[in-house]
Amino acid sequence: MRITALAGGTGAAKLLRGLAACLGPGELTVVGNVGDDAEVWGLHVSPDLDTVTYALAGLLDTGRGWGRADESFRCLEGMAGYGAPTWFTLGDRDLATHLVRTQALRAGRPLSAVTADIAARLRVAARILPASDDPVRTTIVTPDGRLGFQEYFVRDKALAEVVAVEYGSAARARPAAGVLEAIAHADRVVVCPSNPVTSIGPIVAVPGIADALGAARARVVGVSPIVGGAAVSGPAGALMRACGLPVSPLGVARAYAPWLGALLVDPRDAALAAALEADGVRAVVAEVVMTDRAREVALARAVLAA
Numbered sequence: 001m002r003i004t005a006l007a008g009g010t011g012a013a014k015l016l017r018g019l020a021a022c023l024g025p026g027e028l029t030v031v032g033n034v035g036d037d038a039e040v041w042g043l044h045v046s047p048d049l050d051t052v053t054y055a056l057a058g059l060l061d062t063g064r065g066w067g068r069a070d071e072s073f074r075c076l077e078g079m080a081g082y083g084a085p086t087w088f089t090l091g092d093r094d095l096a097t098h099l100v101r102t103q104a105l106r107a108g109r110p111l112s113a114v115t116a117d118i119a120a121r122l123r124v125a126a127r128i129l130p131a132s133d134d135p136v137r138t139t140i141v142t143p144d145g146r147l148g149f150q151e152y153f154v155r156d157k158a159l160a161e162v163v164a165v166e167y168g169s170a171a172r173a174r175p176a177a178g179v180l181e182a183i184a185h186a187d188r189v190v191v192c193p194s195n196p197v198t199s200i201g202p203i204v205a206v207p208g209i210a211d212a213l214g215a216a217r218a219r220v221v222g223v224s225p226i227v228g229g230a231a232v233s234g235p236a237g238a239l240m241r242a243c244g245l246p247v248s249p250l251g252v253a254r255a256y257a258p259w260l261g262a263l264l265v266d267p268r269d270a271a272l273a274a275a276l277e278a279d280g281v282r283a284v285v286a287e288v289v290m291t292d293r294a295r296e297v298a299l300a301r302a303v304l305a306a
Ligand code: FO1
Pocket: 008, 009, 010, 036, 045, 046, 047, 048, 050, 051, 066, 067, 087, 088, 089, 090, 091, 094, 150, 153, 154, 199
């Protein structure tokens, strides 16, 4: 079975671990968000690609939901001593990933090739593709100016009022090699429970990807990251509101129209099933909050069965 999953970071990582547990090697392809990418200390950091890679390699710090387990921050301390900005906390082991990535990019290798090399070194069986090799930077527009996603989310703790969200140069980006084929040839396309605006939005903003989803022969099945009127984690609620979307599975379905076929919603949102169906999306009620490994696998099974 060929499964292609569109993924952000922390929320996606849990479902991807569940899917990987249900699938054979080579059956899972992940199309990852690069809208969160940032330059830190001169290094190219791809937080969502790394979160997914570390999760599938069994190396993720599952408490934080990002970065590597068993981490230390000696370099960060050293950088603080030089007066460098340290609001984006890069761990020492994690730094090795950014050094290797940046070196390869400077040598002219595309992000997709570097991502595959890193995944192979960490013995990840799934294929992990960035949505694009070209820069796609999410910008958060606030009343006081424009912020890069990490400035908004980490430095300013997602406290700024959001006026709009832009995907920068996405309009000029091309899908990375293999992305359109992975969508076209999948037996199922999965949209992980990620932030619709800043995780999945930048992926489908890359010209060609939304069309491929619309033309896919497989059903596109999403998992709602919104439960009972609020995001399971992170600032999805405020960002959806800023984009004029209701903070509910209905808003998620609207963000993914017209290519979403089915949406898994929490039992607390079961009453929205009829409204989802009226919008042309089949509603499947399932436990979408993954509090342990058993629930990750159970949700993965529900996604595959939907
Ligand atoms: N998130 C934080 O809340 N604070 C951090 O200092 C932080 C550092 C960081 C370093 C590497 C990395 O791969 C991710 C990191 N994240 C941090 C998570 C990241 O900002 C977000 O989880 C994603 O961009 C949203 O999906």
